[in-house]
Amino acid sequence: MTDWQDALFAPRRVAVVGASASPRKAGALFLRNLTALEAGFEGEVVAIHPSASELLGCPAYPSLAAVPGPVDLAIVVTPPAAVPNVIADCGAAGVPVAIVISGGFAETGRRGVELQREVAGMAAARGVRILGPNCFGVINTACGLNGSLSIGLPSRGGISLLTQSGAYGMAAYGRSTDDGTGFAKIVALGNKLDLDDVELLEFLGRDPETRVVAMLLESISDGRGLFEAAAAVATRKPIVALKTGRHPDAQRAAASHTAALSGDAAVIFAALRQAGVHLVEDGLALLDVAASLDRQPPxxxxxxxxxxxxxxxxxxxxxxxxxxxxxxxxxxxxxxxxxxxxxxxxxxxxxxxxxxxxxxxxxxxxxxxxxxxxxxxxxxxxxxxxxxxxxxxxxxxxxxxxxxxxxxxxxxxxxxxxxxxxxxxxxxxxxxxxxxxxxxxxxxxxxxxxxxxAVSRPLRPLARLSAREPILQPAAVDDAGWLTSAAAFSLLQQSGFPVARWMVVTDPAAAAAAAAKMQFPVVLKAERPKLAHKSDAGAVRLGLTDGAAVAEAFEDFSRRLGAGPALLQRQEGPGVELILGARRDPLFGPIVMAGLGGVWTEVLDDVALRLAPIDADEARTMLDELKGHKVLAGFRGRPPIDLIRFARLIGDLSQWFCAAAWLSELDLNPIIANGDDFTIVDARMRVVNSSRSLEQEGRDHGDAH
CATH class of the missing domain: 3.40.50.261 (Succinyl-CoA synthetase domains)
Incomplete structure (x- = not known):
């Protein structure tokens, strides 16, 4: 049996299902494109039509089963309702791949989604791979294959374009005509019912005719798989990528800084950069950078x-x-x-x-x-x-x-x-x-x-996950999935992370007595269910210098916030405030974040992201990306922080978070840094809700606001 790669890109026989002689119909366009003399496609082209015996010079048959001999590739341009039966016919006739050009599927709403699911089920049951639906098609200049909506075949070159936009498939021919940009292959993914960017990127990475891969991504369905494929391919040839849909009209609310600052677009760009991909901001730059990398080294x-x-x-x-x-x-x-x-x-x-x-x-x-x-x-x-x-x-x-x-x-x-x-x-x-x-x-x-x-991006692979004892999930979790501060600090302390001295107090007298033993000044923080941002709620009192002040603060919390315990901590001295965070992204899995913390987190939005786990060397490169990295080097008489030690802390946290599979989100903000000393003074952790998917978790990040 012909594998899907050969069937898609180098078919010996192509069948156009829904073929027509009418010049205004897609069925005629595909017959003309496939048989154009200037294209030079040497495979056989047949038409599938209920009554004709010949269309535009191509033999016609009433069904795929009626075609004598094997068909490698079916190009489907029928009305959408007919597509499930066409895919069933492909399976019965042993056609390994079908390109579904037809629209009217998931892009159109609920009924289209149901129809697309029917096609997917039919294809899986019959062993037929699908490109599309709702797509531009495929081009391979090496064999003259123009199985697309393009008005012509672009000139041959080293760029392979992987796109979800048919318009950019069209644009390739214009670029080729205008400035000689050469293409190897063009593949339009459409709705990605089956074949997706990961499988096709892996193929293009092996393809000897492809010297540069250009990708236009509208949606990503397997982020971790895309990262791994891109990281592997980028070691052999450049990848240039444009991700559209970067600025949605409404961003979801987030219950922690980690979630707010590591939104979808930020994670996608960080992952692609980490994989060594060249990132661009518009379609013209996508083609320009790809053409330049095909002509000159990075x-x-x-x-x-x-x-x-x-x-x-x-x-x-x-x-x-x-x-x-x-x-x-x-x-x-x-x-x-x-x-x-x-x-x-x-x-x-x-x-x-x-x-x-x-x-x-x-x-x-x-x-x-x-x-x-x-x-x-x-x-x-x-x-x-x-x-x-x-x-x-x-x-x-x-x-x-x-x-x-x-x-x-x-x-x-x-x-x-x-x-x-x-x-x-x-x-x-x-x-x-x-x-x-x-x-x-x-x-x-x-x-x-x-x-x-065109600047070469260093490949930054994931670190090996270190072997460690299982990290058990504590029971102290509220209805929204947040651990109590005591549980979060206990976990960090047990794992050797540098946390501020702390204890839980339950009444004003106990709070005052504990503070006297802890050494003043101290900080008191109210502990209440779903109290996501304590500072905003007036639930944090700093600089308490005696027992009376501590008792008064506890009583104030009780009056305003209701009865409940409080967390007492020794107040750390002044220093650089940092943030470390981690979360499980529904597409890319574990990610780690580092940046300037405290009030600067929201003011500057200055953080660096990586897919986790990472090692200390990779964590060190994150710090150079920060716009405020000079703050870390010391200013106004303050000593510089120990960047190597901080990088080690980032790497250790990324490993720990990956090992705690029950943990969906972690926020350490601020961490007070003085030279080579780092102290975690606030920690928030959220548990994965086993009854919901991570995708649902992502949508529900705002429920604590």
Whole structure:
């Protein structure tokens, strides 16, 4: 039996179910696309039609069972109600894969959901793999297969596009026509009834014709699986991803900072970054970055060398690159002197290198400067700005092409990207550069965006889960699933985490007596069911310096909040306030969060995320991502915190949380840091409700507000 990969991408016989001769119908479009001479598909194409014997030059049969010999791939363009019977026919005829182009399924509402479930059940029972429904189709340029809604077959290249948007499948042909961007395969997932992004990404990772994978993701159904597949593929070839739907109109309320700051979009981006994926923010950048990575190696550092014939454009590009986290460093005196020897007196060799207006020598100066930068260790990429006159001179483009070719011959992985600012009359020179593997980006803004997107992302795999004694779930849980503070602190203390000295008190006199033994000043916190944010409710009293103040605070809690116990703690001295958190995401599983804590948690929204478990080395990289990382290095006379020790604490917490499978959410905020000393002064833990799914848990995070 043909496996689904061969049947989908290299079928020997394709059947169009719902074929038609009417030029306005999809059944005719697919027959034309599959048999177009310019595409060159060598497989056989047959039409499935109830009465015709031939359609648009293709033999026609009343059913799949009537086709003589095996059919590898069925493309289904029937009305949606007919699709279950078509899939049953596929199973009876031994067709391994069906692409369901037809819409009218889960995307349309309840009745469509039911119909999609019927199709899924039929496919599973009959052993038929499904791409779609409600999808654009599939393209494989290597064999000329255009089993899609595209108006033509794009030119052959190394990009494979995995998309949930049929519009981007259409756009691939336009990009190919306009600037020569080449594609290997295009696959539209549609509603992902069966074949999904994980299986197809794994296939594209093995596919020798795919050099770069571009992914447009609208929804993710298996986050952990996608992370693992992306992490494996990214070691062999670049992956560029755009995730749409990042800013929903309404974010769900969250009962802890961990839940609030690690929402769906934040987790998705963190997971993809951790897997080594290049992330972009729009569809144009998706195709631009993928095309650049198909033509040139990834950018393995952040220092950019610029050669320009316009000082103003060079400065603009420098600003834009630096705004994207890249740098345009001044060159060393020796390299400046070497380059300046070939420039006119009014030129500049600092970086950007400005060759000024000596037009007759443009080619020679560009060649010398570009080659000097390409062979220097001072920059990680070279950007010749070809602006107006330099772009119009084919000899300038030729020297850039030659410099790129020499770099590849030397085995250099330093990329060249051209910033192109030129009239349409220079298009022939631009196309020549692109055909030679040198990407050209229109104007400095696009150049900076694409270079930033092309920066190589280090793969950060998950750590091995350490062996430890089982962590048992305590019984002290309220109706919303939250542990009491005493239970949470006990768990942390038993596991060796640094918690502030604490005890539970049940009346004013006991509170005052315990405080005297604890050493003043102390903190008193009311303990009441569903009291999610104690500070907001006036349930925390700081700086209590004698027994009378402690007793008065306890009585105040009782008057305002009702009778109940309180948690007494020794008040820690001043220090840097940090937050650590963890939760079980319904798509990605355990995640860990670290950032600045206390009031800064909500003000700055400054946290870093990772899928867990992680080790201390990976935790250390999280701290460099924080916008407020300078606070950790010491300020206004305060000592820097021990980042290595804090990273070890993050790693240990991620391991502990993964081992506590009953725990859905953990919030340690704040942790007071002084040098190498860390003290957890507040802890909140929520238990997974076994009667509900984690997905439901995610929706219910707001129930404690």
């Amino acid at each position: 950018l393995r550092g952040r220092n950019i060398g610029i050669v320009t014939n316009s000082g103003g454009t060079g400065v603009e590009l420098t600003d834009l690159l630096e705004s994207k986290g890249l740098a345009v460093p001044a060159l060393s005196p020796g390299l400046q002197a070497k380059i300046a020897s070939q420039l006119p007196p009014q030129g500049s060799a600092v970086n950007p290198i400005d060759v000024a207006t000596d037009w007759e020598r443009f080619a020679a100066m560009y060649e010398f400067a570009v080659e000097a930068l390409m062979t220097s260790e001072e920059v990680d990429a070279v950007v010749p700005v070809l602006l107006q006159r330099s772009a119009l001179m084919p000899e300038v483009g030729d020297v850039v092409i030659a410099a790129s070719a020499r770099a590849r011959e030397r085995g250099s992985l330093k990329p060249i990207h051209v910033c192109w600012v030129a009239p349409r009359s220079a298009d022939a020179n631009r196309k020549k550069l692109q055909a030679a593997g040198v990407p050209c980006h229109a104007w400095p803004g696009a150049t900076a965006t694409i270079l930033a997107g």
